[in-house]
Amino acid sequence: EIVLTQSPATLSLSPGERATLSCRASQRVSSYLAWYQQKPGQAPRLLIYDISNRATGIPARFSGSGSETDFTLTISSLEPEDFAVYYCQQRSNWPPLLTFGGGTKVEIK
Amino acid sequence: QVQLVESGGGVVQPGGSLRLSCEASGFTFTSYHMHWVRQAPGKGLEWVAVAWYDGSNKYYADSVEGRFTVSRDNSKNTLYLEMNSLRDVDTAVYYCARGWEKTAGGGKLDYWGQGTLVTVS
Numbered sequence A: 001e002i003v004l005t006q007s008p009a010t011l012s013l014s015p016g017e018r019a020t021l022s023c024r025a026s027q028r029v030s031s032y033l034a035w036y037q038q039k040p041g042q043a044p045r046l047l048i049y050d051i052s053n054r055a056t057g058i059p060a061r062f063s064g065s066g067s068e069t070d071f072t073l074t075i076s077s078l079e080p081e082d083f084a085v086y087y088c089q090q091r092s093n094w095p096p097l098l099t100f101g102g103g104t105k106v107e108i109k
Numbered sequence B: 001q002v003q004l005v006e007s008g009g010g011v012v013q014p015g016g017s018l019r020l021s022c023e024a025s026g027f028t029f030t031s032y033h034m035h036w037v038r039q040a041p042g043k044g045l046e047w048v049a050v051a052w053y054d055g056s057n058k059y060y061a062d063s064v065e066g067r068f069t070v071s072r073d074n075s076k077n078t079l080y081l082e083m084n085s086l087r088d089v090d091t092a093v094y095y096c097a098r099g100w101e102k103t104a105g106g107g108k109l110d111y112w113g114q115g116t117l118v119t120v121s
Helices: none
Strands: A004-007 A010-013 A019-025 A033-038 A045-049 A062-067 A070-075 A085-091 A098-100 A104-108 B003-007 B010-012 B018-025 B032-039 B045-051 B058-060 B068-073 B078-083 B092-101 B116-120
Touching: A004 A085, A010 A019, A019 A033, A019 A085, A019 A104, A033 A062, A045 A062, A070 A085, A085 B045, A098 B032, A098 B045, B003 B092, B018 B032, B018 B092, B018 B116, B032 B078, B045 B068, B045 B078, B045 B092, B058 B068, B078 B092
Parallel strands: A010 A104, B010 B116
Antiparallel strands: A004 A019, A019 A070, A033 A045, A033 A085, A062 A070, A085 A098, A085 A104, B003 B018, B018 B078, B032 B045, B032 B092, B045 B058, B068 B078, B092 B116
8 A cells, every 4th residue: 555645744834935745655656646725624625636737727826746756736825725734645556546645734824 | 517415424323334425416427436535533534435437346445445335326426335334433524526537547536525424423
C-alpha cells in the first residue's frame, strides 16, 4: 500500500503570500495524483488532477507539480478564501485503490 | 449540473448494520466509476470503496474489506454501501464521489456529495 505523507501539517501565512504544500509517496506513484481543498463543514473540492491539471473553475493561482514520489501544490498568492485544509490523493495502477495524505491546514497568520 | 445526494446515515450500535444510498443526477451515471470516501470527526479523508461503471468490479480499503459491500443500480442512478459488523471506528461522514469516466482512465474524484453521518455507538 502506498502511503502519502503531507507536510507541513500546518502552514501559517498571510493573505498575498505564497503557499507551498508537499506530498511525498512511500513508493513511486503513477501520474494519477490529485489535490483537494476542504473547508469546515463542506465536502472536499477537486483542485488539481493528474499532477498538474487544474479542475474546472479553479483559479490559475493554484498549480501542481512533481513526479515519482514528490509532489507539490503551490498557491501563488493566498486569497482569504484559500485558508482551508488540503489533501493529496493517488490511485494505484491495479487494483485501482485510492489513498489520501493526512492533510495540510493553511491558516491565517 | 452534477448532483450527488447521500442518505441513510444515523446512529447504530456496534455490530449493527446500515445501508447508505447516493442518488446521482446531471450526468450519465452508467459512464462513471463511483466511490465512497469517509471522514471520521476531526480527521482526514479515507477512501472506502469503488464500484465500476457497470458494477462488474468492486474494490475496498483493507479496513472495510469483508464487512462493507458497494453496489449500484444503474436503472435508478443510485450507488449503495451496505455496512455490516459496524465498529466504533467506522463513525464518520460518508461521502459518495464521482470517479473517472470509464474510457478515460485517471484517478480523480471530481464531484462529491455533501455526506451523511454514521455514528456507531
